[in-house]
Amino acid sequence: MSIYWEVKMETLLKVRNVEKIYGGKSNLTKALDDVNFDVGKGEFLGIMGPSGSGKTTLLNCISTIDTVTSGHITVNDTDVTMLKAGRLAEFRRRQLGFIFQDFNLLDTLSGYENIALALTICGVGYGQIKERIKNIAQTLEINDVLYKYPCEMSGGQKQRIAAARAIITNPSLVLADEPTGALDSKSSRMLLENFVEMNKRLGATLLMVTHDAFAASYCSRILFLRDGKIFTELVRGADSRKDFFSKIIEVVSLLGGDVADAV
Amino acid sequence: MLCKLAFRNVRKSISDYTVYFITLMFAVMFFYAFNSLDAQQAIMDLNENKATSAQVMLESIKLFSTFVAVALAILILYANNFLIKRRNKELGIYLTLGMGKGRVAGILMLETLLVGVIALVVGLLLGVLFSQGMSLITAKMFEVELKEYVFVFSPKAAIQSIIYFGVMFVCVMIFNAVRVSKQKVIKLLHSDVENEKVIGKKTWVSVLMTVAGIVLIIIAYYLIIKGMLIMYLPFVMLFGIPGTFLLFAGLSGFVYKIASRNKKKYYKGLNLFVTRQLTSKINSTHTSMALICLMLFVTIVTLGASSGVSAAVNKEAGREIRFDAEYYVTPEEVESAGGGAAALEAYGIPVDEFFKETSEYTYYDSDVDVLADFADYLDVAQANEMADNMDVKAFAGAVSVSQFNSFLRLIGEPEVRLGENELGAVTYNEKMAESMEDFSKDGIKIHSNGKEYTLSPDRIRVVNTRIMGSAAVAPMIFIYPDADVANFERRDVMVDGIYIDGVPKEETDQALQTLQGQLREANAERPYHNFTTALTSQDSSIGLRVTISFVGIYLGITFLVTAAVILALQQLSAANDNKKRYATLRKLGTEEKMINRSLLKQIAIYFLIPLAIAAVHAVFGIQGLMSMINMMWYENVYQDVFWGLAIIAVIYGIYFAVTYFSSKKIIREQQ
DSSP states (O other), X not given: OOXXXXXXXXXXXXXXXXXXXXXXXXXXXXXXXXXXXXEETTOEEEEEOOTTSSHHHHHHHHTTSSOOSEEEEEETTEEGGGOOHHHHHHHHHHHEEXXXXXXXXXXXXXXXXXXXXXXXXXXXXXXXXXXXXXXXXXXXXXXXXXXXXXXGSOHHHHHHHHHHHHHTTOOSXXXXXXXXXXXOHHHXXXXXXXXXXHHHHSOXXXXXXXXXXXXXXXXXXXXXXXXXXXXXXXXXTTOOHHHHHHHHHHHHHXXXXXXXXXX | OHHHHHHHHHHHTHHHHXXXXXXXXXXXHHHHHHXXXXXXHHTXXXXXXXXXXXXXXXXXXXXXXXXXXXXXXXXXXXHHHHHHHHTHHHHHHHHHTTOOHHHHHHHHHHHHHHHHHHHHHHHHXXXXXXXXXXXXXXXHHTTOOBSSOOOOOOHHHHHHHHHHHHHHHHHHXXXXXXXXXXXXXXXXXXXXXXXXXXXXXXXXXXHHHHHXXXXXXXXXXXXXXXXXXXXXXXXXXXXXXXXXXXXXXXXXXXXXXXXTTSXXXXXXXXXXXXXXXXXXXXXXXXXXXXXHHXXXXXXXXXXXXXXXXXXXXXXXXXXXXXXXXXXXXXXXXXXXXXXXXHHHHHHTOOXXXXXXXXXXXXXXXXXXXXXXHHGGGOOOTTHHHHHHHSOOOOEEEEXXXXXXXXXXXXXXXXXXXXXXXXXXXXXXXXXXXXXXXXXXXXXXXXXXXXXXXXXXXXXXXXOOOOSSOGGGSOSOEEEEOGGGGTTSEEEEEEEEEEEOSSSOHHHHHHHHHHHHHHHHHHOOXXXXXXXXXHHHHHHHXXXXXXXXXXXXXXXXXXXXXXXXXXXXXXXXXXXXXXXXXXXXXXXXXXOHHHHHHHHHHHHHHHXXXXXXXXXXXXXXXXXXXXXXXXXXXXXXXXXXXXXXXXXXXXXHHHHHHHHHHXXXXXXXXXX
C-alpha cells in the first residue's frame, strides 16, 4: 500500500512535504503536517477526516486560495506554491474547476449563464459555448433546469449546475469541497453518479473532500487525514461499492471523531 | 458601559459611517449657510432698493427651507437605514449574547446621537466658514462693497439648524429603536445570506412597458414643443411622470433584451454578469430610480433655468437705456394740462430742476396683429399656433412720427422721415429687427387703418423705449404718419427725461423720489400711473437675479445631492450583497482587472441611466421654460444654462467616484 501512484497512469497532482502552520510564536497550530501524496490523471480521489483534520485547508492550498507554509504542490508540472499572485487567477481559470458545499452559483444568472460564465471568463467564443453546454447538459441531465434561476432550483439541481460549471472548461483537476453537504440523500446519489460519469466518460480528475462515508464510497481511492497527517489510504480496486463502503466504515471507526457520527 | 460600547462601535465602523456622516455634515452646513443669509446681508452697504430685494430673497429662501429640510430628513433616514442593514449581524450577536432589545436599541440610539452631534458640530463649523465665503459672493452679486470685513455668525440660523436636525436625529433614533425591537434574531443573524432575487416579469411585458413609457414621454415632449408650457403643464406632467415610471419599470427587461440580442457580445468576458447584475438591480429599485430621475430633472431644470433666467434678467438690466426716468401719464391729464411735462408741473414737480431735457409722445394700440401678420418671420416657437388656434392677438404699438422723433432726438438716435403710405418701426431686440428687415425685403405690405403701407429697412430702429422692462411694451411699435394715428386707441403719454448735468445722477434720483413721495402723501391723485428710473430698475433687477440664483442653487443642489447619495447608497448596499458574488468570480479565476472593470461598468451605467433620461427631459423642460422667457425678454440665454449644468456634472461626478472606490473596497474586504 503506497500513497504514491505507481501504476502506468500519468501523475497530475504532486503534494510534497506540505506544511501549513497557523498562529504566532507562542501558539502554533499545525493544520497540515508533512503531507505527501500523488493524484494520477483520471482518478477520483476522496479525502476524508474528522473536523479539524485539515481537509479543507489542504483543498484550499491546492486550489491556490490559501498558501502553504512550506512544501510544494505541483499541478501538471506547475508548482502552485511558486506562482506569482498575478498568475494565480489564470492558473485557476485554466487548470481548476470548483464545486462548493453551498453551490456558489450567481443568483442573478440563469443555470445556462452560470455555466457559460466559466467559459466567457476564459475567452471562449459563443459558438463553442453553445456546443459545449449542449454536450455537458446531456451528460449531466440538466437540460430541464438550464433556463431556471438558482432560486427556482432544488439543491441537487443547483449542485449539478455547479458541477457542469466546474467541468465545462476541461480543467486538469476538479476540486469538490463537501459537495453533498447540503443535499438530501437522493440528490446526493444523483450528484455522485454524475461525478462518476464525469470521471469515467469525460475523463475528469476529481478530488473530493467529504466526511460522508457514503459519498466517499463512489471514489476510486480515499486518503484519510487526522490531525493534519495522512493516516491511511484505501483503494477500491475491484471491490463493489458496498464492500468499499464497509471498508470505509471500518477505517472511520478507527479514526473516531465526528466522521463516525456522520455515518 | 453602553457608552463605551457605542463609542467603540462608531470608531470601529467609521468607514461605514463615512457616507452617513458626510451627508449629515453637508446637510447641516448647507442649511446653516443659506439660512444665515440675513446676518450676511446685514453687514452690507445696501441702499433702500437693494435692501428691499434682499428681503424678498430672504423670504423665498425661508419658504424653500422647509422643502429642503424635508428632503434632507428623508435622505438621512435612508442613509441610516443603509447603515443599520450593514450591521444587522452585529446586532443579532448582541441579542444572542443575551443583551436585551432595549439595551441594543440603546446602543444604537447612543451611536446615532454621537454621530449626529459630531456631524452637527462639524457641519455648523463648516457652515460658518462657508457662509463667510458666501457673503463675499452675495456682496458681489448685489454689486456692493462690504463695509469692512466682519466675521459673520447668525445665532438664529444656528439655533434653527440645531432644532431642525435635532428633530431629525430624534426621529432617526426612534426609528432605529423600533426597528431593532421588532426584528427577529434569526433574521438579523442571517441577513447577509438573504439574497434571493425576485425574478422580473416576462421580457415582452417589460419591453411593452418601456415602449408605452417612451410613447407617453414623447407625447409630453410634443406638448412642450408645440404648445405653451404654461398652459399644457398639467398634461405634460400627466404624460411625463407616469411615462417615466413605466419606462423604469420595464427598463430591466428592455436592457436585457437589447444586451442579449447579440449573443457573441453577450457571451464575452463578464458582459453577461454585468448585464444580469444591472438588470436585477434596476428591477428591484425601479421606483426609486424613476424618482431619482425626476429629482435630477428638477435639479437640472432649476439649476439650468435659474442661471438662464438670471442671465436674462442680467441682460435685461444691462440694456442700454439712454435716459434716466420715465412717466406713464394718463392721456386725459395731458389733454387738460396741455402736455405731459405741463401735467407734471401742475402736480408740483419742477421738471426743469431735475431734467436737462424731456420728450413726450403718445402711445397707441395699432390694428396690426403681430402674431398673425408676422408669424412666419418670428423666432417664437408658439407664435403660429397661438395665432391660429388660441385666438390670441398681440397688437403692435403705434406712435406718430413727429412725437416720436422728439424721443429719438432725446436719446441721440437719427430721426425717421416718412412719406405717404410708409411706416417706420421700433423694436428693442436685434433679432426682431432682423426679422422685420426680412419682412420688408420680401416686399410684403402691412394692412392697417384701411390702407396699405410699406416698411423700408432704413426706417427700422433698435432702441429701448422703456425703463420698466421690454416686457412692458409690445414687441414692435410702428411709426405712423401724424395724421394716421387718429383712429387708434390711446394708451399712455410717455414722458421721458434726462437728469441735469453737474449733479451726480444718484443724488438727483434720490431727490426726485423723495419729492414725489412727499407729493403723493399730500395728494394721492397723480397725473401719472407709473414712474420708473433707470437706477431703481437696475437695483431691483439685481435683487431678482440674486434671488433666482440663490433659490435655484439652494433647491437644485439639495435635490442633486439627495439623488446622488441615494444612488450611491443603493450601489454600496449592492456591493455588500455582491461581496459573495465577486468572491465566486475570483474562485472561478477572474482577473482582478476584469472584476474592477465590471464594477465600474455597473456603477457607471447605474448612475448614468437616470441622469441621461433626466437630461433628455430637461432639454425639453428648459426649452419650454426658456421659450417662455425668451418670449418675454427676447434674449438668447441658452449658453448661460450650461453653467448650471456644469455644477451638476461636477457634484454628480464626485459622488460617482466615491461610490466606485468604496464599492471596490467593500468587495475586497473578504480577501
